[in-house]
Amino acid sequence: MSKFETRAEYRKLYKSARWKHGRLAHLAVEPLCRYCRQQGITNDGSLTAAGLRQADPRRCFLVVDHIVPHRGDLALFWDRANWQTLCPDHHDRAKQREEVRGFSVEKGADGWPIDPLHPANR
Known part of the structure; x- marks a missing residue:
């Protein structure tokens, strides 16, 4: 099977030995949050x-995130070129908003959005 139909089906992959091994290998290569x-x-x-000490010890970890959401596509799920390291704040907030909006709201030093997909850049 090359694609899982439900979220529950592919969520099990995150518990697999293959994922746990791959995650650790990725974090050894990219040990810092990419967005930070x-x-x-x-x-x-x-x-x-924001660069402040994390007050909640349960949020002191790094996430291996899929740059392009895999949505159950196994080839995309296991494609390590599609992985990036994020802190929980960036994964749970910024990245999720980007996926919903379809663009990043990050701004450059000049205050202008840097994402070419941002409506201001179209």
């Missing part, structure tokens, strides 16, 4: 997206 790095923050999972 783009903002000049070195976040190993111990900080918030």
